[in-house]
Amino acid sequence: xxxxxxxxxxxxxxxxxxxxxxxxxxxxxxxxxxxxxxxxxxxxxxxxxxxxxxxxxxxxxxxxxxxxxxxxxxxxxxxxxxxxxxxxxxxxxxxxxxxxxxxxxxxxxxxxxxxxxxxxxxxxxxxxxxxxxxx
Numbered sequence: 001x002x003x004x005x006x007x008x009x010x011x012x013x014x015x016x017x018x019x020x021x022x023x024x025x026x027x028x029x030x031x032x033x034x035x036x037x038x039x040x041x042x043x044x045x046x047x048x049x050x051x052x053x054x055x056x057x058x059x060x061x062x063x064x065x066x067x068x069x070x071x072x073x074x075x076x077x078x079x080x081x082x083x084x085x086x087x088x089x090x091x092x093x094x095x096x097x098x099x100x101x102x103x104x105x106x107x108x109x110x111x112x113x114x115x116x117x118x119x120x121x122x123x124x125x126x127x128x129x130x131x132x133x134x135x
Contacts, residue, residue: 014080
């Protein structure tokens with residue numbers, strides 16, 4: 001994440017997702033692993049999102065984190081990063097290492113986070129869009 005704010009909001013939303021999927025059947029069926037990217041670019045790969053776990057986890061540089069993730073056997077990635085790099089670059093990383101994403105691709109996220117660009121693409125495809133002005 002690009003700031004402490006985006007880091008905190010991303011982890012908060014991930015915690016909320018986890019709280020909603022923590023019934024006994026889900027916990028018995030799935031193993032959760034979290035790749036947390038901290039402000040400044042360090043990563044930690046943790047079994048839960050408790051702040052103490054994140055604080056105490058070894059901090060990995062980008063290359064070491066990618067090697068660890070690529071060597072693991074993850075079924076899917078549910079991204080919860082709410083900053084521009086999280087919407088785009090980090091989603092692409094999981095695509096590159098062969099871990100399917102739940103949700104939109106990095107390319108789609110890059111498009112839909114720019115309203116003017118989205119309207120232009122939709123209009124070019126024949127979708128009626130209201131007039132607008134980019135300020």
